[in-house]
Amino acid sequence: MTYLVYILKSDKYSYVGMTNDFLRRFRQHNKEIKGGAKYTSKRDSWYPICIIDGFKTMVEAMQCEWRVKKSGNLRGPSGRVKHLSTMLKKDKWTLKSPLIKEQGITIYVDDEYQQYLKNDNFKIKELYWK
Template sequence: MFLVYLIKNDNKSYIGYTNDFLKRWKQHNCILKGGAKYTTRNNKDSWEPICIIDGFICKKEAMRCEWRLKRKKGYLNRVKYIDYIFNNEEKFTKNGSEIKSLNLKIYSKKDYYKYFNNLELRELEWIN
C-alpha cells in the first residue's frame, strides 16, 4: 500500500508518496539518510505531517495524486486543493482510476478540518 502525504514547516510545504511514512518522515528531518533535497536543506528537523491520503494499492495511482497536488503551492492552498479534487474531480489524471473507486482514507490534523467539505476525515495525531 502507498500513501500521499503533505508535510510543512513554517510556511513551506512538501508533497510526496511512500509505502513507509515513518521512514520517509525521518529522512525529511535528517534523522535517517535520504530524503528530498528540498526538505533536507530547508529547516531540518521541523517538518510535520498535516494531511495523509492513504490506501493506494499501486504506486502509479499514488504518483498521479502526488503529481496533481504539486500543482498548488503553499500548505493551505494544497489542503484546499485536496478538498476541491475529492469533491469535484473524477480522476487525478485523465488516464487514472476513478477516485471514488480507490477507497482512500484522508487523515488530517484537526486544525485543518475547516478547509474540508463533505469529506470523511480521520484525525491525524502526530507527536514529534
C-alpha cells in the same frame, strides 16, 4: 502493500510526497536518517498535516501526488489542503487514473486544517501527530 500521499509542513512551507513506508520517509525528511528530498533538507521540523492512505499501486499514488503538487497559486500548507479538497470533487486525479471514489482511500488531516477539507464522499479522520 499500500501507498500513501502526504503533505508535510515546516513553518509556512509545505512539501508533497508519496511512499509505501511513511515513518522511514518522514525520518529522512527530518534528517534523522540518510535520504529525503533536497527541498526539505533546507528546513527543520517537518510534520504531517495530511495523509491520503490506501492506494493499491505506486502509479495510483503518483497520480494523486502529481495532482496535489500542481496546486497552481494555492501555495503553503493551507493552500495544498484547499487544493486537495477541490480535487476530491473531481472524478479522477489524471485522465488515466482510476475513479477517485473507487480507490478506497482514507484521508487523515490535522485538526488545524480540517476546515479546508470539505467532502462527504470520503473517510476523513483526524491526524494526531504533534
